[in-house]
Amino acid sequence: MVYHLTHDMLARQNGEDSARARFVLALKRQVAGPLRSGNGLAYRTEGVPAFAAAQGAAPANRAEALEAFSMSRFWRYWSAINRSSQELMWTAVAEPIYRDQVRLEAEAQRRMVAPTRKGGLHLDPDFEPDPAYTGVGIHLQPHSYVPEDPQGRDVLAGAYYEMGGRLYSMGQGIGARESKAGSVLDFLAEDRPGWMPKRVLDMGCSAGGASVVYAEEFPEAEVHAIDLGSSMLRYAFARAECLGHPVHFHQMDATRTSFPDGRFDLVVSHNLLHEISSDGRRAVARESRRLLAPGGIVVHQDIDLLFAHKTPWQQAERAWDRYHNHELFWLDYAECDFGKELAEAGFIPERVRTAKVRRSAGPGKWQIFVADD
Ligand SMILES: C[S@@+](CC[C@H](N)C(=O)[O-])C[C@H]1O[C@@H](n2cnc3c(N)ncnc32)[C@H](O)[C@@H]1O
Numbered sequence: 001m002v003y004h005l006t007h008d009m010l011a012r013q014n015g016e017d018s019a020r021a022r023f024v025l026a027l028k029r030q031v032a033g034p035l036r037s038g039n040g041l042a043y044r045t046e047g048v049p050a051f052a053a054a055q056g057a058a059p060a061n062r063a064e065a066l067e068a069f070s071m072s073r074f075w076r077y078w079s080a081i082n083r084s085s086q087e088l089m090w091t092a093v094a095e096p097i098y099r100d101q102v103r104l105e106a107e108a109q110r111r112m113v114a115p116t117r118k119g120g121l122h123l124d125p126d127f128e129p130d131p132a133y134t135g136v137g138i139h140l141q142p143h144s145y146v147p148e149d150p151q152g153r154d155v156l157a158g159a160y161y162e163m164g165g166r167l168y169s170m171g172q173g174i175g176a177r178e179s180k181a182g183s184v185l186d187f188l189a190e191d192r193p194g195w196m197p198k199r200v201l202d203m204g205c206s207a208g209g210a211s212v213v214y215a216e217e218f219p220e221a222e223v224h225a226i227d228l229g230s231s232m233l234r235y236a237f238a239r240a241e242c243l244g245h246p247v248h249f250h251q252m253d254a255t256r257t258s259f260p261d262g263r264f265d266l267v268v269s270h271n272l273l274h275e276i277s278s279d280g281r282r283a284v285a286r287e288s289r290r291l292l293a294p295g296g297i298v299v300h301q302d303i304d305l306l307f308a309h310k311t312p313w314q315q316a317e318r319a320w321d322r323y324h325n326h327e328l329f330w331l332d333y334a335e336c337d338f339g340k341e342l343a344e345a346g347f348i349p350e351r352v353r354t355a356k357v358r359r360s361a362g363p364g365k366w367q368i369f370v371a372d373d
Helices: 015-055 062-070 073-099 101-113 156-171 179-191 209-217 230-243 278-291 312-318 320-324 330-334 338-344
Strands: 120-122 199-203 222-227 248-251 264-270 292-303 352-358 365-372
Touching (some): 015 073, 015 156, 015 312, 062 073, 073 101, 073 320, 101 156, 101 230, 120 230, 179 209, 179 264, 179 292, 179 352, 199 209, 199 278, 209 222, 209 230, 222 230, 230 248, 278 292, 278 330, 312 320, 320 330, 338 365
Parallel strands (some): 120 248, 199 264, 222 248, 264 292
Antiparallel strands (some): 352 365
16 A cells, blocks of 8 residues: 555645646655754753753753744754744645635545445434533644535535645655654564454554555455544545545544443554554553454554653643644643553553554654553
């Protein structure tokens, strides 16, 4: 499964759109690579001396390191360019999405009623999404994950998530494949060679990028995926249908699903943990335990962000997304011990593992939290 695959739910880009996207990508690569590598030096040579002159001592914790950073001109430039690159990214993908919006909605409607459809879409008209996901979007995504949807046709959240996400992740050097699910599958292939789950649940699926990878890898399995917003799920369903992989999408909260106990052999999430409150994260751990079938396995994958072994200045640098990219729960995740929370949720502590795994495409690692029976 290649990451830059094409399908009918992608907004069509003209030459100008592609040029804009290439510019944003080049800018993001500079910001995340060569420019970012100057932050450490700027902290030591500008931030720390300025902080020490003002406070009489060097910064000793993350809050003080953040203050020291704010006294560095280099950091302020980097921060401003980083923020601009994120805003430019969304503007760049907005153009083709709005131009193609009517076609995208029609394509989704057509897929929803097609007699040949393989998966399912189960929306809940009474579902009340957590207000944290409405209003200003997480990582500044326009219209948020849960946009207003008076006509009941909207697919904008998914369109933005997929098109923005492609640019975003390649800007971070993640590469050309759905590396999150790919890394979990690589882990499972080593941990449980030849194992085939019968039912899979993908929590917080967004546009279903990972969900379809499981449907493709385990063609005999029933794959279910859940998220909060109908706009996201309509898109995810239509996208999976375009790709020809059967996935059953449900509008459900991962902290309290309506699936029966022991329903799934494989429960996964991808980049959900850093976008959910601490109470929500602990509830996801309990729900994973409740939903797991005997002999099954839970794998929650997320970014390599945990603060436990980072110095105050490294923590302050990584905290940027909390303050400038509307990542509301970034620090809750960075400071959590999700392995411990899985054990508190009822998994046997000896059966809980945490590890960093290689991204199946591109440089860098993902964090995974694993628990089994
Ligand atoms: C960063 S995105 C996940 C990306 C996706 N799993 C992927 O592989 O591309 C986080 C998603 O989690 C969803 N989410 C947040 N809290 C949730 C909850 N309590 N239940 C279900 N989904 C949730 C958000 O709506 C959002 O779509």
